[in-house]
Amino acid sequence: MVLPSPEFTIYSIAYGSSLALLCLGLTLTYMTAKVPNFAHGTLAILGSAITLILIDRVYYQFKGEPLYYSIYIVAPLVAFLIVGLTALIQYLLILKPLAKRGVGVIGLMIATLAFDVILVNMLTMALYLAPSAYFGKLIGQSLKGFDAGISILGVVTTFSRIVMPFVAVALAITLHLFLTRTKFGIAMRASIENPSLARTLGIDVDKVYMVSWFLAGGLAGVSGSFLSFIIESVKPAAGSLVIVSIFAGSILGGLGSIYGALIGGFLVGFMEPMTTITLQNTLTALLGKAVIITQYQRLFSLLVVIVVLLLAPQGLTGLNYRGIIGRARRVGGVG
Amino acid sequence: MASLIARYPRLQSLLIVVIAAATIILALPLLGLTITDVFSIAIILIVVLALNFMAGYAGIPNFGMALFVYIGAFALAGVGTRVALALVELTSPGFIELLRSSYPLILGDSSSFEVFVRVAGDPMVNRIVTRKVESVIEASSILSLTLTLAVFGFAIIAGALTGVLASLAAVRLREDYLAIVLLAFSELMVSVVFDQTDALAGGPNGAWVVRPWPRVGALEGLAGLLGTIPDVLISLAVGLAVLAACFIYVERMANSPMGRMLRAMRDDDLTIRVYGRDVAVTRLKVMAIGAAMASIAGAIYATVYIQVKAADTYDRVTWTFVPWAMMILGGMANNWGAVLGGIIVYLGRKAIYYYAPAIASVISPILGVEASIAGDILRAQLPNILVGVLIILVLYLRPQGIIPEKPSKTLSRREIEAIT
Numbered sequence: 001m002v003l004p005s006p007e008f009t010i011y012s013i014a015y016g017s018s019l020a021l022l023c024l025g026l027t028l029t030y031m032t033a034k035v036p037n038f039a040h041g042t043l044a045i046l047g048s049a050i051t052l053i054l055i056d057r058v059y060y061q062f063k064g065e066p067l068y069y070s071i072y073i074v075a076p077l078v079a080f081l082i083v084g085l086t087a088l089i090q091y092l093l094i095l096k097p098l099a100k101r102g103v104g105v106i107g108l109m110i111a112t113l114a115f116d117v118i119l120v121n122m123l124t125m126a127l128y129l130a131p132s133a134y135f136g137k138l139i140g141q142s143l144k145g146f147d148a149g150i151s152i153l154g155v156v157t158t159f160s161r162i163v164m165p166f167v168a169v170a171l172a173i174t175l176h177l178f179l180t181r182t183k184f185g186i187a188m189r190a191s192i193e194n195p196s197l198a199r200t201l202g203i204d205v206d207k208v209y210m211v212s213w214f215l216a217g218g219l220a221g222v223s224g225s226f227l228s229f230i231i232e233s234v235k236p237a238a239g240s241l242v243i244v245s246i247f248a249g250s251i252l253g254g255l256g257s258i259y260g261a262l263i264g265g266f267l268v269g270f271m272e273p274m275t276t277i278t279l280q281n282t283l284t285a286l287l288g289k290a291v292i293i294t295q296y297q298r299l300f301s302l303l304v305v306i307v308v309l310l311l312a313p314q315g316l317t318g319l320n321y322r323g324i325i326g327r328a329r330r331v332g333g334v335g
Numbered sequence: 336m337a338s339l340i341a342r343y344p345r346l347q348s349l350l351i352v353v354i355a356a357a358t359i360i361l362a363l364p365l366l367g368l369t370i371t372d373v374f375s376i377a378i379i380l381i382v383v384l385a386l387n388f389m390a391g392y393a394g395i396p397n398f399g400m401a402l403f404v405y406i407g408a409f410a411l412a413g414v415g416t417r418v419a420l421a422l423v424e425l426t427s428p429g430f431i432e433l434l435r436s437s438y439p440l441i442l443g444d445s446s447s448f449e450v451f452v453r454v455a456g457d458p459m460v461n462r463i464v465t466r467k468v469e470s471v472i473e474a475s476s477i478l479s480l481t482l483t484l485a486v487f488g489f490a491i492i493a494g495a496l497t498g499v500l501a502s503l504a505a506v507r508l509r510e511d512y513l514a515i516v517l518l519a520f521s522e523l524m525v526s527v528v529f530d531q532t533d534a535l536a537g538g539p540n541g542a543w544v545v546r547p548w549p550r551v552g553a554l555e556g557l558a559g560l561l562g563t564i565p566d567v568l569i570s571l572a573v574g575l576a577v578l579a580a581c582f583i584y585v586e587r588m589a590n591s592p593m594g595r596m597l598r599a600m601r602d603d604d605l606t607i608r609v610y611g612r613d614v615a616v617t618r619l620k621v622m623a624i625g626a627a628m629a630s631i632a633g634a635i636y637a638t639v640y641i642q643v644k645a646a647d648t649y650d651r652v653t654w655t656f657v658p659w660a661m662m663i664l665g666g667m668a669n670n671w672g673a674v675l676g677g678i679i680v681y682l683g684r685k686a687i688y689y690y691a692p693a694i695a696s697v698i699s700p701i702l703g704v705e706a707s708i709a710g711d712i713l714r715a716q717l718p719n720i721l722v723g724v725l726i727i728l729v730l731y732l733r734p735q736g737i738i739p740e741k742p743s744k745t746l747s748r749r750e751i752e753a754i755t
Contacts, residue, residue, distance in 0.1 A: 036511050036515055038518070055491055065616065068390040093707045094727055097731060098731060102734075103730050103734055105396075105509075105510050105511055106390065106396045106514075107663075107730050107734060109396055109398075109511065109514050110396075110663065110726060111727055113656060113659075114660075114722075114723040114727050115723065115727070117656055117719050118719075118720050118724065120719075121716040121720045121723075122716070122720060124712070124715075124716055125712055125713075127622040127707060128708070128712045129712060131702075131704075192519040240522055240526075241519075241526065243519075243522075244647060246676060247515045248519075251512075263388065295508070296528070296531065298523055298527055299523060299527060299528070301519070301523075302519050302523045305504065305516060305519055306516070306517070308504075310503075310504050313512070316543040319468075
């Protein structure tokens with residue numbers, strides 16, 4: 001077995017952190033609307049596209065200057081607002097009225113898929129037709145060259161990869177404090193758990209759901225903004241593959257707990273590149289010739305979905321750990 | 336008029352059919368529809384009927400249709416090419432050796448096995464060998480018939496198996512999990528496994544197929560009456576025949592005890608569990624049949640669109656999303672509705688495609704983009720956006736679709752009296 005390099009491990013941690021935020025958002029919307037949002041991957045790509053446009057219009061001229069570092073604050077913030085609003089529009093204009101009219105789960109799912117197709121194609125149109133200052137053609141560009149380099153303890157990496165995990169942890173802690181320490185946060189948990197009871201207590205469930213969708217979209221925007229420096233090229237169609245990893249992380253997390261989503265998302269995002277590269281290096285060493293399997297990386301996510309649904313459909317948070325430990329003890333005692 | 340429809344409720348659907356037929360006839364010359372358009376409509380309608388069987392009647396949210404259609408195309412591009420080469424090599428031994436000596440630069444140092452891999456995996460070898468093989472296959476009606484049977488046999492079996500495999504992980508779970516798994520499986524198989532592996536069917540470059548129909552040229556000698564018929568007409572005839580067969584099958588099935596069971600499962604799976612039916616097994620059966628139907632559609636499609644590229648041609652929007660839109664517009668769990676919706680959406684997309692340059696010439700000065708570029712982009716994106724909007728509007732305004740679901744047919748009074 002050949003272990004991945006520290007550089008690659010940092011990359012995987014950053015990717016895992018951004019996926020954790022995406023899974024958190026998906027789970028949040030799943031818990032409120034009771035329907036998986038098939039457009040969530042594209043919401044993240046919208047965040048990436050916003051970062052791309054910011055660099056193209058404003059930041060390319062500051063490249064190398066200290067001012068350039070402000071992009072790591074400005075881009076996620078702008079993406080948070082715009083993508084959050086997009087998700088809110090999706091909820092208010094599509095899902096809420098349809099659910100009110102009694103459209104079933106299948107209808108709601110195809111509606112989110114429809115929104116995904118609309119979003120992807122509008123984004124494609126915008127990126128092709130928008131006049132560009134720097135790139136010429138915005139679509140399909142790689143932003144890797146626009147990520148500030150940094151070296152820590154001799155490991156050469158990039159700024160976004162270092163910042164991303166901290167941002168994810170900070171956002172997770174903020175959300176935790178929000179949900180447990182503030183009145184609105186507690187009302188939010190109540191409305192998600194039992195909407196009718198919450199309504200009886202005078203909680204505006206509707207407002208809570210709106211905030212959930214805005215937050216979910218916003219987090220997807222932040223995540224996508226950082227992802228834009230990691231993925232090969234920023235193109236709208238990329239969302240259709242990212243969504244598979246988002247579902248994998250969320251299903252691993254149980255689709256019913258935001259803490260599960262954070263853990264599941266990070267695990268899938270971290271393990272996906274790490275497993276692939278380890279397998280690739282090991283195969284190369286064993287066979288004595290270069291083997292490339294990184295293009296199949298996403299199959300790991302599919303594998304996670306299939307294995308989790310076959311063995312423990314309720315995910316990590318739904319497992320009966322006491323039972324498992326007890327059984328392990330008993331087996332140990334017998335053995 | 337309104338009172339007439341109220342008195343004769345059947346008149347309403349008849350009226351819609353007449354209007355739809357008139358629309359089609361009127362739209363034909365206007366949009367420059369060709370025989371390949373009619374062919375494409377036939378193929379997409381088979382896919383819509385398969386989807387209606389799975390989603391409309393059985394309640395399986397199949398978000399992975401694209402994969403099943405692609406499997407059929409793969410039966411030609413990945414399997415058919417190799418079967419054809421094997422057939423030629425078996426009947427006239429030394430064919431591969433001849434290829435090697437004719438193209439020493441390309442095939443000189445390839446073993447026979449490598450030739451079999453590269454005939455679908457390497458674009459250059461694929462292009463040369465498929466043409467050579469096709470000319471041999473064409474000459475013999477037995478060879479071409481064998482190839483046709485092999486290709487369609489593979490499409491049916493592999494399609495059914497893929498349908499079962501794709502849904503296996505979530506077949507016992509709720510619909511939303513099933514939808515996620517089907518989408519993820521289809522997406523990754525088409526755009527990662529098949530599109531990234533050259534050895535299967537050319538990867539991103541795709542592969543040209545060996546057209547399988549029993550050659551009219553060979554039959555000509557026997558019949559002496561038919562002139563040479565263009566391939567596309569044979570494909571069209573087969574497409575229409577399969578469409579008719581699928582329609583009759585799904586329609587008859589819907590009115591059989593099996594169909595009633597599927598509807599009961601869709602509405603509440605507890606009802607069929609009470610009667611001792613296994614939801615998972617029933618769903619797997621439906622997946623196998625529906626996926627096989629979609630796979631046949633893909634195989635016929637590839638006989639006309641003979642360059643098969645996985646992610647490029649068999650993309651999620653065209654083969655999963657658009658069929659869903661057609662079914663929802665026409666009316667889920669209604670086959671006439673599915674057909675009507677299919678034709679309307681196809682013509683609608685075609686019309687937008689047709690008028691896109693005109694729209695582009697208006698907006699391009701405002702945006703400061705060249706009209707031709709804007710036209711190309713509008714052509715590619717606008718139909719998809721409008722289909723997305725259409726789905727949401729139909730779900731909001733008329734969730735049951737143009738022709739709503741009918742209660743399943745029961746025995747006529749005379750038949751019931753005859754039994755009792």
